[in-house]
Amino acid sequence: MPVNTLRVPLQMVNAETTEIGCAYKVCGGNRMQVYCIYNEIGYMTGMTLYETGPACNTGKDCKHKGSSCDDGLCIKPKEVPDDGKSDECPADSGLTDRIRNKILDVHNELRSLTARGKATDALGGFAPTAAAMKKLKYDCSLEKLASAHAKTCKWGHSAANTRPGIGENIYATTNSKADKLKEAESAPRSWFSELAKFGVGQDNVFSMKLLNRPGKVVGHYTQVLL
Numbered sequence: 001m002p003v004n005t006l007r008v009p010l011q012m013v014n015a016e017t018t019e020i021g022c023a024y025k026v027c028g029g030n031r032m033q034v035y036c037i038y039n040e041i042g043y044m045t046g047m048t049l050y051e052t053g054p055a056c057n058t059g060k061d062c063k064h065k066g067s068s069c070d071d072g073l074c075i076k077p078k079e080v081p082d083d084g085k086s087d088e089c090p091a092d093s094g095l096t097d098r099i100r101n102k103i104l105d106v107h108n109e110l111r112s113l114t115a116r117g118k119a120t121d122a123l124g125g126f127a128p129t130a131a132a133m134k135k136l137k138y139d140c141s142l143e144k145l146a147s148a149h150a151k152t153c154k155w156g157h158s159a160a161n162t163r164p165g166i167g168e169n170i171y172a173t174t175n176s177k178a179d180k181l182k183e184a185e186s187a188p189r190s191w192f193s194e195l196a197k198f199g200v201g202q203d204n205v206f207s208m209k210l211l212n213r214p215g216k217v218v219g220h221y222t223q224v225l226l
Contacts, residue, residue, distance in 0.1 A: 145166065
């Protein structure tokens, strides 16, 4: 019998899991125990287990570059280990160039998905296509601002007067030993998931009505796009 009837199915369907290893042992002569270990946790509170929509037919349907598709499942290419280099910006933020580029690539991928009219909206259909959405580039001065607030370890947005005219998104995980490269992808995908969970609508306007919906925040999604 499964030890926890909720965690077992959640672990099996976590879309970000790519590796598994199992073992069994006959214990006491009357019980066989089976253990399977996954390379991702599938039961973190508040996490999105998988994005809803059509299963893949080709690798182009998958979100990770260089993927292939096998029977509706995306085969993610092997991640190259982070070499720890930080040549693009000062290293005192704790980020490497690999992490910076991962954050940038995922943001631009999600912006492109929206611009091409392929981002599912919970209020129906897809987010409208964009005529002139800009491709993001990485900025070390903005990283410096983000780093200063992150180092305070205070959960919540920084004071607006410390960043006039500058937007902000925040994300946290309860796993203090989490892989930084994986979290660099998880954070923007978590923010973007607000569109599929709560929706914005075809008017495509961030109105007071959207802002004040109880329990249906979309401001992190809109920040990814602006």
